[in-house]
Amino acid sequence: MSDSEHPCLRCGACCAIYRVDFSVYELQSEGGTVPDGLTVEVTGNTCRMRGTDHVPIRCAALTGKVGERAACGIYEWRPNPCRELEPGSHGCEKARARHGMPPLDPQML
Template sequence: MSACTSCGACCSWCRVDFSSYELDENGGHVPAGLTVEVNGNTARMRGTDHWPPRCAALTGKLGEKVACGIYEWRPSPCREFEEGSEGCHRARAKVGLPPLPAS
């Protein structure tokens, strides 16, 4: 089991902005109903602009069992985020989870 399915920190620590061309209504795959418009060129995952942030597509309880409700259609920032990266460790620390063990 991936550490990601028991974590969810990356989905609840920052804004998730991406090109509006990734929206399904513009030919992409990200469901527009789960986003808000930032400007004409940029969309944001709903929930990541609140405090504390939590992506509207995240299901489950942080640190226990989580999943992305749109995993196959998630935007590019989510696709580029890597388990065990520096960003991963910062996100885990921000939500009170320990760093992942070195592999």
Template sequence: MTACTTCGACCASFRVDFSAFETEGGGGSVPAGLADNITEHTCRMRGTDHSPPRCAALYGKTGEQAICGIYEWRPSPCREFEEGSPACEHARRKHGLAALNL
């Protein structure tokens, strides 16, 4: 497993908005119970608009042993998030984690 599937820092750092068409009800695969409707066309992963944010699909302890409970069905912003990217490193620093140095 890579740090990207065990860290969870991004899941506990950012708001995650995505198309309503990505939910089960919209024809996609994101479980409807984990998405809040923001507008007619936009949903947000539950928990990511809290302070501090923490995605409702994240299980475990951030930075130690965290896992996405819907990894195969996660929305596009999560699929597009790049391990080692500046946003990734920002999230890791926010949680006191060392840089990945990829």
């Protein structure tokens, strides 16, 4: 395993704890980037990553196993809430704790 590997690639916890809602204008069908088929409609203006609204939470775009090897299958096309959750943030720490993982070592960031 490379020391320079991004810590998220051995985690994925935030993709298996939070509900991921965003504007329908982020959908491919609306001129955005997120593949419609991986989402569900919430209201006329909001949609949600499929799999993030029922327990156990797991985004339909997440590949691999949380805490071992994980990746976002639509990384370049993921919606804004995913871009905004930064490694090492409070949201990151909380997600990792819920999956039994310690906070990221700041030196890894």
